[in-house]
Amino acid sequence: MSIRTITFDAIVVGGGGAGMRASLQMAQSGFKTALISKVFPTRSHTVSAQGGITCAIASADPNDDWRWHMYDTVKGSDYIGDQDAIEYMCQVGPEAVFELDHMGLPFSRTEEGRIYQRPFGGQSKNFGEGGQAARTCAAADRTGHALLHTLYQQNLKNGTQFYNEWYAAELVKDANENVCGVIAISIETGETVFFKAKATVFATGGSGRIYSSTTNALINTGDGVGMALRAGVPVQDIEMWQFHPTGIAGAGVLVTEGCRGEGGYLINKDGERFMERYAPNAKDLASRDVVARSMMMEILDGRGDGPDGNYVYLKLDHLGEEVLHSRLPGICELAITFAGTDPVKEPIPVVPTCHYMMGGIPTNVHGQALKMSGGHEGEDQIVNGLFAVGEVACVSVHGANRLGGNSLLDLVVFGRAAGLYIEDALRQGMTQYEPSNDDIEAALTRVNRWNDSKGGESVHSLRKELQTTMQNHFGVFRKGDLMEEGVQKLADLRGRIAKAHLDDKSSAFNMARVEALELDNLLEVAEATAIAAYNRTESRGAHSRYDYPDRDDENWLCHSIYDPRTKQLGKREVNFKPKTVETFQPKVRTY
Amino acid sequence: MKVSIYRYNPDTDREPTMKEYEVDTQGKDLMVLDILALVKEQDESLSYRRSCREGVCGSDGMNINGKNGLACITPLSEVAPGVKEGKKPLVLRPLPGLPVIRDLVVDMGVFYEQYEKVQPYLQNQSPAPAIERLQSPEERAKLDGLYECILCACCSTSCPSFWWNPEKFLGPAALLQSYRFLADSRDDATEERLSRLDDPFSLFRCRGIMNCVSVCPKGLNPTRAIGHIRSMLLERGV
Numbered sequence: 001m002s003i004r005t006i007t008f009d010a011i012v013v014g015g016g017g018a019g020m021r022a023s024l025q026m027a028q029s030g031f032k033t034a035l036i037s038k039v040f041p042t043r044s045h046t047v048s049a050q051g052g053i054t055c056a057i058a059s060a061d062p063n064d065d066w067r068w069h070m071y072d073t074v075k076g077s078d079y080i081g082d083q084d085a086i087e088y089m090c091q092v093g094p095e096a097v098f099e100l101d102h103m104g105l106p107f108s109r110t111e112e113g114r115i116y117q118r119p120f121g122g123q124s125k126n127f128g129e130g131g132q133a134a135r136t137c138a139a140a141d142r143t144g145h146a147l148l149h150t151l152y153q154q155n156l157k158n159g160t161q162f163y164n165e166w167y168a169a170e171l172v173k174d175a176n177e178n179v180c181g182v183i184a185i186s187i188e189t190g191e192t193v194f195f196k197a198k199a200t201v202f203a204t205g206g207s208g209r210i211y212s213s214t215t216n217a218l219i220n221t222g223d224g225v226g227m228a229l230r231a232g233v234p235v236q237d238i239e240m241w242q243f244h245p246t247g248i249a250g251a252g253v254l255v256t257e258g259c260r261g262e263g264g265y266l267i268n269k270d271g272e273r274f275m276e277r278y279a280p281n282a283k284d285l286a287s288r289d290v291v292a293r294s295m296m297m298e299i300l301d302g303r304g305d306g307p308d309g310n311y312v313y314l315k316l317d318h319l320g321e322e323v324l325h326s327r328l329p330g331i332c333e334l335a336i337t338f339a340g341t342d343p344v345k346e347p348i349p350v351v352p353t354c355h356y357m358m359g360g361i362p363t364n365v366h367g368q369a370l371k372m373s374g375g376h377e378g379e380d381q382i383v384n385g386l387f388a389v390g391e392v393a394c395v396s397v398h399g400a401n402r403l404g405g406n407s408l409l410d411l412v413v414f415g416r417a418a419g420l421y422i423e424d425a426l427r428q429g430m431t432q433y434e435p436s437n438d439d440i441e442a443a444l445t446r447v448n449r450w451n452d453s454k455g456g457e458s459v460h461s462l463r464k465e466l467q468t469t470m471q472n473h474f475g476v477f478r479k480g481d482l483m484e485e486g487v488q489k490l491a492d493l494r495g496r497i498a499k500a501h502l503d504d505k506s507s508a509f510n511m512a513r514v515e516a517l518e519l520d521n522l523l524e525v526a527e528a529t530a531i532a533a534y535n536r537t538e539s540r541g542a543h544s545r546y547d548y549p550d551r552d553d554e555n556w557l558c559h560s561i562y563d564p565r566t567k568q569l570g571k572r573e574v575n576f577k578p579k580t581v582e583t584f585q586p587k588v589r590t591y
Numbered sequence: 592m593k594v595s596i597y598r599y600n601p602d603t604d605r606e607p608t609m610k611e612y613e614v615d616t617q618g619k620d621l622m623v624l625d626i627l628a629l630v631k632e633q634d635e636s637l638s639y640r641r642s643c644r645e646g647v648c649g650s651d652g653m654n655i656n657g658k659n660g661l662a663c664i665t666p667l668s669e670v671a672p673g674v675k676e677g678k679k680p681l682v683l684r685p686l687p688g689l690p691v692i693r694d695l696v697v698d699m700g701v702f703y704e705q706y707e708k709v710q711p712y713l714q715n716q717s718p719a720p721a722i723e724r725l726q727s728p729e730e731r732a733k734l735d736g737l738y739e740c741i742l743c744a745c746c747s748t749s750c751p752s753f754w755w756n757p758e759k760f761l762g763p764a765a766l767l768q769s770y771r772f773l774a775d776s777r778d779d780a781t782e783e784r785l786s787r788l789d790d791p792f793s794l795f796r797c798r799g800i801m802n803c804v805s806v807c808p809k810g811l812n813p814t815r816a817i818g819h820i821r822s823m824l825l826e827r828g829v
Contacts, residue, residue: 043648101723104713106738113725153712217643253645337664504636506602509693512635
């Protein structure tokens with residue numbers, strides 16, 4: 001079977017904030033750039049980001065300093081965020097945020113006409129000594145929506161070539177493991193095409209859909225991680241999953257941390273503001289991992305409310321109708337729609353809900369994907385032709401726990417950085433690696449497998465089982481024996497998914513085929529998560545184990561590297577060498 | 592409860608049909624999108640767009656018992672009396688007026704083209720400052736009710752003027768975006784923007800029917816935005 005080839009200088013896979021910031025950079029410089037997205041770009045999950053983009057632009061506090069932001073981020077990461085990358089993000093951040101304003105992003109404003117900033121969790125002034133900072137730049141509680149639409153508009157203006165509703169199915173590599181492009185399928189027509197490019201940028205976002213309860217969109221199925229793992233590219237810190245403290249109980253829909261930034265707080269069924277006990281200083285604005293665990297302890301100790309005692313409340317009514325409607329209008333809508341409560345009058349039932357994948361494809365600050373010389377250990381090596389930015393990447397600025405508002409900053413800073421790097425590399429002459437027909441054929445194996453399937457279990461039942469396994473065995477609190485059982489269940493699922501059935505083989509807008517291909521990716525992410533979580537024998541950041549309750553800096557002050565070929569977990573050094581500031585040494589982490 | 596869904600697959604069907612499904616909601620007031628997921632468990636060949644499932648991405652606009660809306664934030668109890676109780680069927684069709692690709696999926700090409708025609712991006716000839724362009728809270732407040740559009744197309748595909756002239760009348764969604772930039776104190780392309788709208792069709796085909804206002808899932812008011820643009824054009828003409 002021979003398929004059509006379309007050639008570009010660079011292709012970006014994924015139309016969220018990171019992908020569109022990268023494509024914008026390259027399109028502006030006149031290189032032939034394509035953006036391949038399985039949904040129309042403004043339907044990407046960045047649109048759901050609410051509270052804002054954290055950055056020391058010195059609006060709320062004229063003395064604010066990016067180094068304070070860096071300190072908070074390093075501490076938030078529980079010291080396994082790379083300090084050179086965090087330094088770069090916090091330092092370059094203001095420039096990237098001002099660019100967004102110049103592009104037209106409708107930020108909320110202060111009386112001085114500057115961008116409005118609100119307090120978020122884990123923020124401090126003066127390296128933790130000066131009290132709570134207000135550093136999160138906001139467009140009401142619709143910052144992600146405003147950012148995503150602005151970036152789409154700028155890409156229109158600058159002539160990015162969009163392949164909307166095209167599904168990227170597999171990486172294409174040559175015999176020497178250099179990346180040559182991707183296989184993608186037009187969802188509308190079913191046509192399968194080889195997109196060839198000198199640079200392939202993955203900006204495919206997260207994979208919250210490996211859990212049954214998640215704030216993530218239905219499209220967040222880890223397609224980039226799946227493709228990378230199948231191509232033998234490792235993932236880093238993939239056991240680190242953030243559970244956001246405030247997902248609406250039952251629906252899983254996100255309620256921004258900005259609610260607590262604006263003065264809201266959590267209460268248990270007795271009406272007690274319990275965070276005062278767990279984090280006496282920061283209280284409800286402690287880091288997300290700390291707040292999520294505290295909520296789960298309240299629930300496990302019988303102080304949750306509801307018929308099953310499995311949620312607590314977010315109280316906002318004391319802020320008053322005016323503040324709620326001007327600062328948090330989207331939350332008011334969501335609470336009424338999905339919880340049946342009006343936050344102006346009643347508290348919202350909330351529960352920690354899977355929200356963000358801190359791990360991902362290891363990269364350097366230019367977005368270049370990395371692998372290890374020995375598979376799961378050894379020296380860093382660049383994967384030629386492959387880049388990753390945003391949630392799919394692990395650069396790593398979030399380490400073991402991401403701070404609220406740092407995700408949008410990560411997207412624009414590293415989307416931009418990868419774009420700048422590729423732009424420069426293209427100018428100097430980048431190699432186009434050429435795959436053989438056999439290489440292309442190999443990349444089509446999986447698509448052909450589904451297209452030829454003749455019987456077997458259905459995609460939706462297997463997906464449900466996978467999600468339940470992850471929810472029950474790899475949640476907020478983890479335990480060795482329970483995780484071991486989970487790893488077994490996933491191994492069994494792997495065998496069954498390999499024989500699963502796609503009944504609908506039609507070509508026009510076949511969503512069943514897309515969901516089948518997504519299921520393979522969910523499995524890859526789930527299994528990598530499970531094996532990494534089981535093998536990291538400590539508690540750090542979002543990874544919390546009953547059987548290893550303490551942080552173990554002696555053995556685990558490092559990244560984990562999961563090699564898909566051997567399913568082994570290795571270690572990689574964390575960067576402790578920022579360029580312009582002193583290293584932030586690991587300390588006991590309290591809020 | 593009974594669900595009746597518009598089905599059409601160009602590979603196999605000569606013409607569209609309404610197909611009936613039986614779904615057990617266990618008496619819950621589910622969202623229409625949840626019902627679609629239950630139907631898809633029975634019949635994986637059903638295609639529809641969906642993403643955020645919380646009303647912010649604009650993927651799942653469709654015609655629900657005769658009215659355009661987002662499946663993910665429309666509970667059965669709000670569709671029509673008797674639907675949640677199973678006394679009346681839930682009837683789902685694609686957004687009207689656009690070509691159907693398959694089932695509930697429409698070709699949104701012309702809708703996006705009209706959006707692009709209004710040059711939906713900030714234009715400012717003056718050099719950008721080292722920080723943000725300053726904007727007062729009052730100036731910023733003028734963008735409320737405009738920037739929140741999610742491009743779901745519920746409004747434009749409920750508009751008779753758009754049905755008649757989808758290529759020439761920009762439609763409520765694109766015009767709302769046009770005004771979003773006209774109203775932005777940081778944009779200085781007002782004159783060019785107005786000139787492009789000054790013909791009998793682009794804007795003036797709006798007859799004030801206000802279907803757009805009644806269906807907008809975000810509670811926005813395109814008719815009012817169109818009124819503001821009309822005033823700007825009139826003032827400019829004097």
